[in-house]
Amino acid sequence: MNTTARGRTLVFDVNETLLDIEVLNPFFERAFGDSRAMRQWFAELILYSEALTLSGNYTRFGPLAVAVLKMVAKLRQVELKEGDVEEFKSTMAKLPPHREVPEALEMLASAGFRMVTLTNSAGESGKASLVQAGLHDFFEHTFSVDDVAKFKPAKEVYAYVARTLSAQPSGLRLIAAHTWDTLGALAAGYSAALVARPGNAPLAIGAQPDIVEPDLLRTARRIVEIDR
DSSP states (O other), X not given: OOOXXXXXXXXXXXXXXXXXXXXXXXXXXXXXXXTTHHHHHHHHHHXXXXXXXXXXXXXXXXXXXXXXXXXXXXXXXXXOOTTHHHHHHHHHTTOOBOTXXXXXXXXXXXXXXXXXXXXXSOHHHHHHHHHHTTOGGGOSEEEEGGGTTOOTTOHHHHHHHHHHTXXXXXXXXXXXXXXXXXXXXXXXXXXXXXXXXXXXXXXSSSSOOSEEESSHHHHHXXXXXXXX
């Protein structure tokens, strides 16, 4: 592995960017009778994380994820059975990496890039998720929004990462599967790469990621070309 730092420092989102949340679909199919409820849950989770931040409130991602699960169940008139919440939490704790992620990270590490993660998940659970997925050793640091008590895409979160790394925002690149995340990073002065996995696409307003690819491996190849 090349140990000489190269180009921009890469800041990775975790959930859906590195780890596959689609493994939750069978739980939602069984408990809600509709696997598409997973996407409703995830969209509401992001909505209410942002609402809490804008209103000056904060709660950790794990309890919020469960609260939103119960809210979606109520909206859909679904009665969660005994053990459903524990099954949900257990599955969330064991998200696997997307198939191409290890190869992509190995490529970037071998090219000498400094890499960290930045997640809405709590610090210890975010780190544990990377450990169980076999990805933790790729990263120099695992940042959590807990350190700022604001969820992404609040600019303060990205600024905190830059300060902690003693880096200028222009020297950082966020890699994320969510446009709302790249919007926050670009507003904070970062570069951004959007991993446009199914269900994700750029928003043609404001500053744009200079890399948009459908998976992390193709994103990694572009980063190696651009961020020399």
